[in-house]
Amino acid sequence: MRKISFKLGLLFFVFIFGIETVLFASLYFTLVHSRIVEEFEQLLARGNSHRDVLEQNYDRSTLEHVVMMESEAETDVAITDEKGDVLYFSDHILPFAKKIIKRTNKKIPRDGMIVQKNWQKESHISTVSPIQIDGKIKGYVYMFQDTNSIQNMIDKLKHHFIVVGILSIFLTIITIAFLSRAITIPLIRMKQATEKLSKGDFSVRLQVKGEDELAELGKSIQTLAKDLEYLKKERKEFIASISHELRTPLTYVKGYADIARRPHIDEEERNRYLSIIYEEAEHIQKLVKDLFELAQLDQHSFQIHKEPTNLCSFLKKVYDKMYPAFQSRKMSLVYDCDQNIIVHIDQKRFEQVMINLLDNALKHSDEGSTVSIDVRAENKKVVMIVSDEGTGIPEEDLPHIFERLYRVDKSRSRASGGTGLGLAIVKEIIEAHGGSIYAESIYGKGTKMIITLQER
Ligand SMILES: Nc1ncnc2c1ncn2[C@@H]1O[C@H](COP(=O)(O)OP(=O)(O)OP(=O)(O)O)[C@@H](O)[C@H]1O
Ligand SMILES: [Mg+2]
Known part of the structure; x- marks a missing residue:
């Protein structure tokens, strides 16, 4: 019985689900992108600040201090001389660092650059910042960050998105179910009302609120029901009065005919009764003629020729x-x-x-x-x-x-x-x-x- 609300609901759902998917996906990808960009910027900034310190004090103890700091942190560092030979490095980064350093043979800008950006496949991302003392390159600071932490962050983000996504689908379904019911209930009521009307029950009363098209339709059905009820009543009364109208002359006709057919009655009296019968028959004839004429007028089947x-x-x-x-x-x-x-x-x-x-x-x-x-x-x-x-x-x-x-x-x-x-x-x-x-x-x-x- 709820076919229309189901159809309407499904239609709404498909559209809203589509819109939600597009919005969620674009939000997710922009968020991931900006978080990754941030990670690279942070790594590069960290490398640059080590480089700044080293440019001020390029000595053994400062170098060791930088390496020590990095072994405490989540990031790693490798410092090379100007030819690219590794001088100092933190933890077990050496094999990966060597691979990266070998590949880096471009001119490196003062603000440093990203040398490994494939966070999806590689084990680390990496940046490099040049150390420059008195206008001459003295060496390079390579920074590394484990991509596991980035993957973790992305996984968490994904998890949040899935939770919120499911929640919003759930809320959408509830809202749509509620709304489509609210829209279709008046329609279903009207359908039931018209079914009743077609079965001849004109007592239907619809509660119509508001001024919209549905309310208008409801009012029209209501008016139709009232009109039909009135017509039914009128027809009943009309038939009752016709039978009443016919009963009186017919009673006369029957009564006088009964007397007139008696054998021992003088001719003059019989003639009087017969003329009464004739008059009453004329009356019935006029009544029937008029009724027929009215019925024709009613059906609009008559044509007026102006x-x-x-x-x-x-x-x-x-x-x-x-x-x-x-x-x-x-x-x-x-x-x-x-x-x-x-x-x-x-x-x-x-x-x-x-x-x-x-x-x-x-x-x-x-x-x-x-x-x-x-x-x-x-x-x-x-x-x-x-x-x-x-x-x-x-x-x-x-x-x-x-x-x-x-x-x-x-x-x-x-x-x-x-x-x-x-x-x-x-x-x-x-x-x-x-x-x-x-x-x-x-x-x-x-x-x-x-x-x-x-x-x-
Ligand atoms: N001019 C009038 N003066 C007084 N009463 C009138 C007049 N015209 C109509 N009526 C009243 O209105 C009633 C209805 O008139 P209507 O012409 O429909 O019926 P009728 O004259 O009784 O019958 P019919 O016209 O079918 O022979 C009449 O019975 C009469 O009581
Ligand atoms: Mg008249």
């Missing part, structure tokens, strides 16, 4: 269609618009919108009242207002009227054939046009439906 439309002539058509219905209820319908307003709308769909709104206004108004349609164009927008002087909508219902199957007065609008889907369809269509709709209403005074469209 065309440039003169709003005024469009309203005239709607007016002509609706006028008889208003007249039969002794109501007046008026519209007021500017000839120049052109909107891009799907005429068939938009006619549906207007008829729905006018039908609502008609249903909820008293005889003799007026319903008016006003159109205004203001900064690239067209605002259409359908207002009535009817019953109005109570304040607490106003936010819900665009919801599916929502009706303020269930029994009354049922009697008038309402399904509560009209405004939901209206809203979907207007939003598909890129517009918006909202309602303003004063209970007892009247209602205004306000549509805003882009003028283009």
